[in-house]
Amino acid sequence: RKEVEQDPGPFNVPEGATVAFNCTYSNSASQSFFWYRQDCRKEPKLLMSVYSSGNEDGRFTAQLNRASQYISLLIRDSKLSDSATYLCVVNLAGSQGNLIFGKGTKLSVKP
Amino acid sequence: DAGVTQSPTHLIKTRGQQVTLRCSPKSGHDTVSWYQQALGQGPQFIFQYYEEEERQRGNFPDRFSGHQFPNYSSELNVNALLLGDSALYLCASSSLDRGNEKLFFGSGTQLSVL
Numbered sequence: 249r250k251e252v253e254q255d256p257g258p259f260n261v262p263e264g265a266t267v268a269f270n271c272t273y274s275n276s277a278s279q280s281f282f283w284y285r286q287d288c289r290k291e292p293k294l295l296m297s298v299y300s301s302g303n304e305d306g307r308f309t310a311q312l313n314r315a316s317q318y319i320s321l322l323i324r325d326s327k328l329s330d331s332a333t334y335l336c337v338v339n340l341a342g343s344q345g346n347l348i349f350g351k352g353t354k355l356s357v358k359p
Numbered sequence: 360d361a362g363v364t365q366s367p368t369h370l371i372k373t374r375g376q377q378v379t380l381r382c383s384p385k386s387g388h389d390t391v392s393w394y395q396q397a398l399g400q401g402p403q404f405i406f407q408y409y410e411e412e413e414r415q416r417g418n419f420p421d422r423f424s425g426h427q428f429p430n431y432s433s434e435l436n437v438n439a440l441l442l443g444d445s446a447l448y449l450c451a452s453s454s455l456d457r458g459n460e461k462l463f464f465g466s467g468t469q470l471s472v473l
Contacts, residue, residue: 252401290448291464292402335401345392345453345462346415351402 250350254336256354269353271319271336280339281312283321285288285332289355292335295321324339326357361386363452369446372440380435380468384452390414391433392462393425400464402449403420408433422451437470445472 250260256301261267278329281298298310319336332334336350364383372378384391390409394402402443404417408427427433447469451462
């Protein structure tokens with residue numbers, strides 16, 4: 249079983265749609281959780297950290313369920329500029345900077 | 360404030376050759392991590408350097424080696440290149456004081472092995 253698994257995608261949605269990405273992780277010692285965004289042929293950039301209480305940043309909402317080892321990202325009112333690959337990322341306790349990335353889910357927002 | 364810079368941006372090598380990639384961390388950061396991203400995959404952790412020493416290592420053979428200099432910049436060396444080493448190599452910098460959790464990535468070096 250892969251350490252971090254994501255929806256395979258690609259997700260093709262119209263502008264204004266709401267889209268949800270799911271991710272599961274296998275190591276219960278995982279301590280920190282993130283969503284990164286990666287544009288084609290560019291470096292990954294931190295989109296948001298994910299907390300047990302859930303957190304929201306504008307149109308983006310992230311949720312963490314430690315019991316189910318499940319992470320989600322919800323994008324509301326999607327824009328053309330949201331088109332990118334979204335990477336689910338986990339950091340094990342004590343690993344300090346050794347991030348484990350999922351394969352990513354590609355999102356394409358169409359006019 | 361310069362972010363993480365990597366050089367070169369693109370590189371073409373042939374099997375069996377050796378390559379050196381370079382990285383300068385973001386100002387104020389003392390830790391450098393290297394990742395390999397094959398096409399269609401997420402980045403995979405190679406190793407991390409702090410205080411000029413390798414602190415952690417991922418599941419990569421010892422053909423992959425590195426170095427960190429007193430100014431915190433770093434090099435990644437790959438010997439005896441294989442076709443499967445073709446990938447985007449990403450350098451990420453962070454600060455140990457902040458737990459190294461927030462990584463800032465450079466734009467990467469695209470290595471093609473022919």
